[in-house]
Amino acid sequence: MSEPITSDSATVAKSGVEVGTFASRRTLVFRRFLRNKPAVTSLAVLVLMFIGCYALPPLLPYSYSDLDYLALQQSPSVDHWFGTNSLGQDLLAQTLRGMQKSMLIGVCVAFISTVLAATVGTIAGYFMGSRDRVLMWIVDLMLVVPSFLLVTIVVQRTKGNIVWLIVLLSAFSWMISSRIVRGMTMSLREREFVAAARYMGVRNWRIIVRHILPNVASIIIIDTALNVGVAVLAETGLSYLGFGIQPPDVSLGTLIAAGTQSATTFPWLFLFPAGVLILIIFCANLIGDGLRDALDPSSRALRKVRK
Amino acid sequence: MSLLEVSDLTVAFPTDTASVNAVRGLNFHVNPREVVALVGESGAGKSASAMAVVGLLPEYAEVSGSIRLHGDELVGLSDQRMSAIRGKTIGTVFQDPMSALTPVYTVGDQIAEAIEIHHRGTTRKAALARATELLELVGIAQPDRRTRSFPHELSGGERQRVVIAIAIANDPDLLICDEPTTALDVTVQAQILEVLKTARDVTGAGVLIITHDLGVVAEFADRGLVMYAGKAVEVATVDQLYRDRRMPYTAGLLGSVPRLDAPQGARLVPIPGAPPSLAALPTGCPFAPRCPLAIEDCRTAEPELLELAGNHKAACIRTDQVVGRTAAEIYGISTAPAGAAPAADAAVVLRVQNLVKTYKLTKGVVFRRQVGEVRAVDGISFELQEGHTLGIVGESGSGKSTTLHQILELTPPQSGSIEVLGADVASLNTRTRRALRGDLQVVFQDPVASLDPRLPVFDVLAEPLQANGFDKARIDERVAELLGIVGLQRADATRYPAEFSGGQKQRIGVARALALQPKILALDEPVSALDVSIQAGIINLLLDLQQRFGLSYLFVSHDLSVVKHLAHRVAVMYKGTIVEQGDGEQVFTAPAHEYTRRLLAAVPQPEVNRR
Secondary structure, eight states, X not given: OOOGGGOOTTTTTOTTOOOOOOOOHHHHHHHHHHHOHHHHHHHHHHHHHHHHHHHSGGGSSSOTTOOOTTOSSOOSOSSSTTOBOTTOOBHXXXXXXXXXXXXXXXXXXHHHHHHHHHHHHHHHHHHOHHHHHHHHHHHXXXXXXXXXXXXXXXXXXXXXXXXXXXXXXXXTSSHHHHHHHHHHHHHHTTSHHHHHHHHTTOOHHHHIIIIIHHHHHHHHHHHHHHHHHXXXXXXXXXXXXXXXXXXXXOOHHHHHHHHHTTTTTSTHHHHHHHHHHHHHHHHHHHHHHHHHHHHOTTHHHHHHHHO | OOSEEEEEEEEEEOOSSOOEEEEEEEEEEEOTTOEEEEEOOTTSSHHHHHHHHHTOSOTTOEEEEEEEETTEEOTTOOHHHHHHHBTTTEEEEOSOTTTSSOTTSXXXXXXXXXXXXXXXXXXXXXXXXXXXXXXXHTTOSSHHHHTTOOGGGSOHHHHHHHHHHHHTTTOOSEEEEXXXXXXXXXXXXXXXXXXXXXXXXXXXXXXXXXXXXXXXXHHHOSXXXXXXXXXXXXXXXXXXXXXXXXXXXXXXXXXXXXXXTSOTTOOOOOOOSOOOOTTSOOSSOTTGXXXXXXXXXXXXXXXXXXXXXXXXXXXXXXXXHHTTOOHHHHHTOOOSOOSOOOOTTOOEEEEEEEEEEEEEEEEOSSSOEEEEEEEEEEEEEEEEETTOEEEEEOOXXXXXXXXXXXXXXXXXXXXXXXXXXTEEGGGOOHHHHHHHHTTEEEEOSOTTTTSOTTSOHHHHHHHHHHHXXXXXXXXXXXXXXXXXXXXXXXXXXXXXXXXXXXXXXXXXXXXXXXXXXOSEEXXXXXXXXXXXXXXXXXXXXXXXXXXXXXXXXXXXXXXXXXXHHHOSEEEEEETTEEEEEEEHHHHHHSOOSHHHHHHXXXXXXXXXTTO
């Protein structure tokens, strides 16, 4: 779309201007993220784990439900890298199977609930008025619904269907963050750079995406990283209580639940699934930190002071 | 013996990379009843020096040298010992009266507290009675009632009076004022200076005033210390300082102050460059990189304060080059208005008629009812001609910013009409309004707040272009051109706003406003957040741009001298109405309205003989 105001004959008169391409924010943020070694490593590890948990099982001699009667309660060995449980099931296969579920749940729930929180929060905070009132009314309503009961009932009915689990967990975990995002947006919309953008004719949704979101990004990103952990733990908790993933299928939660009983006598039953869970959450947090530092131009100096 | 004797004072703030040497060997003294001013731009070490005297620097600051009050050493005293001195022998007035008072106690209680702390035996009643006396002394009407007011019930000027009352409550021997008038309106500023003079006369205290405002120095101080990069570079009586400055920096500072007696379009003398980083000072004179008179010797060794005549000292080896020359000659810049004045019958680009903006005052939480309204803008009319500058002058709360934003919104006003480039804003639809936005752009007061901290400069400048459908190649081309227009480097495009100095940030703000080649530029106090030497550069830039692109400026400011330099026509606003409107020359030389006269009289001028 070309507006009539762009008659540029007057100012391009300055001929000596060397015209090249400038790096925009996207490239700058990307470069800054790449410079952050722990974050890049975590991202690589998380991606590898994600690929691994789907790609490895077909290559293993045992599936997660196979029973090896010759190796009951075996500690890690060449045949069974992670050992076996009392039924002779291979723990590596089980852990991978559990990771499939848990990582899917963790990443999806964190992502969906954060997107919901950011959307609702910024829209309510930026536009105010009726939109704000309706959205905040919904938030308050969601907050008073006894979510845990609802989730347990539905999950039991659907026999541990993972899609339902994701939908319900994300539906009940965005409200608090959206309130925080709304508060921050309300103070940001009064700032002069937002007014300047409005007076330049930038559209509202573009202001939200370009100015509001990057400025509330630190809270959103921290929220996402934490949500990965929270979602995995919520699923773990549900499974532990018997409401989540139903046997014979396994998740990290059911594995940990089964392993805790013999955590001191047969530690590998507990340590491997729990270690994987910690690794996932740790990586998610490091990636979040890296993203936040990449987006926030002042973060590097701050970190220097802290060291 | 002098009251306060500071010798070889150094203050350093250790950081991880390098130590920031805020003050590097400062010597001065204050005699009883004498007013000494520390003058300089932000980052010159004025506040650090004064805070070292009262012992209010953060704990990690490294202070060395000697500070003697009545001959007693203050450096190295414990915080507890200092507390016995602070508030009793040394009174302090801070810059921001809004945050210097505790909001939850009445002002009477706060003054009484200051008295009770240092006089244990005082009864509450006696302290409050004394508080009332003090409030009367600092010129607050109905002091016995006002002692029971909370800070938020007082205006900014009244709050600053209360802060002064607290400072002089225990009859101090030394009064330290850290930018006491900076946050206030001009007319209030003049009154506060009067109160400070009274306070000095009543207590007989010596005063150490920190300010960047050379007008305030001329009005109030007896002696001045010009500070640069943590050192005094020129020390003299105020008289000598203004008549016979010897240091090129002082000359530059004085030359960059906008003056009420300058004609419209007169250019100022900015000091090129920016103050050096205090963490990594170059060898030699720290001012040498910005100094037009610098020679090889300046860059090899840092000059000591040299005695020139009597008490006049300057840290410069080229003082002979400064004597008798104007700042413009020293810096090699012409101050004459450039180019021809715009035609008197130029077309009207902005016409405002009977504009009204009111805010409803409501009461009650559940049942909101209207109890009245504030008429922020009350039926004002003005016109802006092409290529001209209209200055809207007024104090805070006069409705000038409201007017500006009402115009920028491009939405129909509550009452009255706004006509931009011949189009009545009430007749605009979404599409024509967006098209018109390109012709009407704005530069804000605070360069820090008006640039998105998360957006690199390229994206800041590209934003208006993207919003108006430029393609990638044209955007790159235009951004490069804009950077050139406002005097920035191409490499600056990938840096974030936080990496720039205040003046550079404001240049980015101007570049963004120019991106769409507007015809009208609304300037909302564009220079009031900047140091004088930087301010001068921006004013010159604005004058250049007007000449070059034939822009029309709608210039809102509380600073009459700045308006004098820029505006062809001036409208004076007071409580939502325009009380006087006319040609700049006429309004400033022959003001017709009482309020205009008051405003003009209150402006502190960098000249000594006005007292």
